[in-house]
Amino acid sequence: MTENLAKTGSSKFHKNTFEKTTEGRRQKVLEVAIDEFAANGYSATSINDIARKAHISIGSMYSYFASKEDLFLTIVNNAYVVMEKILDDVAQESIDVFDCIEKMLYASRKFAVEYPQLNQIYLDITTQALSQMSIRLSNKLELITPRLLCNLIKEAKSEGKISSDVDERVVSFCIDNLYMMYQFSFSSDYYKERMRIYIGEDNMGDIDKVEESILKFIRRALGEN
């Protein structure tokens, strides 16, 4: 992950100096920043603490990032690049809409379990206090999934694989809402506890069965023919 994070995404929130430092140093800064932002949230995290824990001076830190916000956005942007790659792979490998829906559900859990901290940071971005920040991210990720899902559903409709009267836009929205909440359910303690209450302690051990039920829910909702 940190390897990917040390690369530059399509948007750039760091200064050139950050690219010129050693890879080890870049990774250390990003690792510590991810730890801090995930555990405390953006507002309660201090860029001074991050510098101290990464063993660099605050002067160096500001030579890499103009502000705490830019450091935060660097992490978020690179996390989007990782998520984008996962979604691209799913799209490439999918045979049809149902296969894609299945693979996307697994990918949501995989991403949450592999990168819990990035998902905790993501939860933070969705809050109103950070609304100004999300504007600067230009909704990259928020465009990939809608387009992918919507096109696949449209295609399946025209091929008669699913009911012809589904509204592909609203249905894509619903399906992605199910993915997001499922992903969140492996991210923060709040959502983990909520899922445990819903599906029960006994079912928590058999996640394959849970996913099978979610997929059945979606397939039926699409009016699979």
Add this chain to the structure above:
Amino acid sequence: MTENLAKTGSSKFHKNTFEKTTEGRRQKVLEVAIDEFAANGYSATSINDIARKAHISIGSMYSYFASKEDLFLTIVNNAYVVMEKILDDVAQESIDVFDCIEKMLYASRKFAVEYPQLNQIYLDITTQALSQMSIRLSNKLELITPRLLCNLIKEAKSEGKISSDVDERVVSFCIDNLYMMYQFSFSSDYYKERMRIYIGEDNMGDIDKVEESILKFIRRALGEN
């Protein structure tokens, strides 16, 4: 809303002194606190600022609440009481599972539109940084909806109204996930923009049509007979 908030919920996070002050003063403190917590998030909000804006001394503030956390939990707890009342009404008025599902979807939007700030505060609670706080809330709300939905689905199954092979626990989880994301879509700027991207600018004006599509999605997913 503030009337309700000035009443005490079943859990209590304020000191007795708060109940003894005038209702006007209680309302003012809670109103200002809701404004501040919703706009800045819990971490970036200062109890001193709230006291100043509510025109009370910080000494009075601490005679009402032991800490910023307790003031925050007072608001959250009372918001849960309001939401609980809405859900109780829906449960009372519902004829069957499909009617209940419809009424709950409307209630989700209504609650978000009427109390945007409470919903913004709720988003904050779901983040990992506030996980310690959510433990103190004893998951009140998180128990009402699961029980309500799960029982209704079980009943409908036994009456042959919906498919007999749905897993009521996972399906309740999915349905409530759709409600929550829909509710969020009227709460923070991030989620508002996300919904706009999904359903399109043109559909945003016809929310009845959007809700009809969401309900159709759920009814089909249940295998309505």
